Amino acid sequence: MPVIALGTAADPFIESAMRAAILDAISQGYRQFDTAAMYGSEQVLGEAIAEALELGLLAYREQLFITSKLWCSDAHGDRVVLALKNSLSSKPGRHEYPTPKEELQPMDYKAVWAAMEDCQRLGLTKSIGVSNFSCKKLETIFSFATIPPSVNQVEMSPVWQQKKLIEFCKTHNVIVTAFSPLGAKVSNWGSNLVMDNEVLKEIAKEHGKTVAQVSLGWIIEQEATLAVKSYKKERLKENMEIFDWDLSKEDNEKISQIPQRRFMLKEDFVSPDGPFKSIEELWDGEL
Ligand SMILES: NC(=O)c1ccc[n+]([C@@H]2O[C@H](COP(=O)([O-])OP(=O)(O)OC[C@H]3O[C@@H](n4cnc5c(N)ncnc54)[C@H](OP(=O)(O)O)[C@@H]3O)[C@@H](O)[C@H]2O)c1
Incomplete structure (x- = not known):
């Protein structure tokens, strides 16, 4: 795991600036990128990586370590695998922040972690x-x-x-x-x-x-x-x-x-x- 990641949560989030920063970072040797479904940066990250490959800034995609994160509304045993598939295809979901107080509920840690393990066993992610x-x-x-x-x-x-x-x-x-x-x-x-x-x-x-x-x-x-x-x-x-x-x-x-x-x-x-x-x-x- 590369020691330094470029974070992609930003306030304000400016898509063009983020795309440019990701390309600059790849040119400068950054090999880890930190994103999350919640940040709205998964799509621009995926596109910038594709561009970097086309431009020859990277030889192959496997040189990169990408961290993404499951948002609370997807932290349910039956939603985890689907949420990761959405992350991998950069398909936006509903990620509200702050979560309305009436929607806060206890997490079933065991069921969610079992589904996280499924993600790794299915080969959707290398680590959890x-x-x-x-x-x-x-x-x-x-x-x-x-x-x-x-x-x-x-x-x-x-x-x-x-x-x-x-x-x-x-x-x-x-x-x-x-x-x-x-x-x-x-x-x-x-x-x-x-x-x-x-x-x-x-x-x-x-x-x-x-x-x-x-x-x-x-x-x-x-x-x-x-x-x-x-x-x-x-x-x-x-x-x-x-x-x-x-x-x-x-x-x-x-x-x-x-x-x-x-x-x-x-x-x-x-x-x-x-x-x-x-x-x-x-x-x-x-x-
Ligand atoms: N898991 C979580 O709950 C969680 C929560 C928060 C963040 N994160 C992740 O961690 C990443 C980093 O954290 P963060 O974005 O909250 O804060 P941060 O990296 O501590 O700070 C980012 C801010 O510092 C400025 N900056 C960067 N390098 C600088 C330098 N050398 N000198 C002066 N200012 C500098 C940036 O401005 P410019 O862009 O103008 O340079 C930006 O405003 C996020 O992007 C996200 O990926 C995760």
């Missing part, structure tokens, strides 16, 4: 994983999985370091992928906590790097993978230039002191009548 899972929710999957999740994609950055989850995933051979590694500053789901952090600015200055590079570099030093989004060619390049230098012990010490805050709380999934009645319950106390 989860996103936004706590240690407790992962334990639930491990209790019945015959194919354990290979990846858990979660919010992770120097301001939300996920220490407990990282250790847990290492012990269970689950790869962690960090999303919003720069804090998604200008997106409506984002925050300026990473890019405006004074400790990261200071470390960046000392190394002649940018805050983005320090944040991404710190993530790969935790042995996690990451998905980062940019429409801009020069930033795509900047975000890849993190492998030929290291943070010092002192830098890591300073980063470990940064006050921690999960900014993507996903409150929309909390409802007095739904399966999660509080933020604490939604995240199993990992706040």
Whole structure:
């Protein structure tokens, strides 16, 4: 699995800019792309890959690792395989966000995971994983999985370091992928906590790097993978230039002191009548 993915969730989502960014990213050596039925980016990603193959930017499709995600409304045992088939043919479905509170219902983890395993057995996907899972929710999957999740994609950055989850995933051979590694500053789901952090600015200055590079570099030093989004060619390049230098012990010490805050709380999934009645319950106390 390539360590860096280009993220394709964007706010605003500009199809032409996303297409150009995907082509630029392929030219620059990005080999992983992160999409989801929910993002509305599966079609443009499929088309841009076809274009890259035609242009000779790629020799063959198998050079790429594509991550897509099942949306909540398809997380039912009888809908998973069909949802993946729709993703693979870039056929748009109904993916409402936020989900109306009256439609929130408990997920049948066992049935959904069995259907995820079917997707792999049918050869529709090479690997299966989860996103936004706590240690407790992962334990639930491990209790019945015959194919354990290979990846858990979660919010992770120097301001939300996920220490407990990282250790847990290492012990269970689950790869962690960090999303919003720069804090998604200008997106409506984002925050300026990473890019405006004074400790990261200071470390960046000392190394002649940018805050983005320090944040991404710190993530790969935790042995996690990451998905980062940019429409801009020069930033795509900047975000890849993190492998030929290291943070010092002192830098890591300073980063470990940064006050921690999960900014993507996903409150929309909390409802007095739904399966999660509080933020604490939604995240199993990992706040
Ligand atoms: N599983 C989930 O629940 C979940 C949730 C959120 C995101 N994701 C995935 O993770 C991907 C990345 O997360 P994200 O898009 O939320 O946030 P992000 O990658 O942390 O931040 C993206 C923002 O940072 C800017 N940026 C990128 N590189 C930069 C640099 N070097 N210097 C300064 N600014 C820079 C981008 O602007 P420009 O485009 O203008 O450069 C964009 O506004 C998403 O695209 C999506 O694929 C998954």
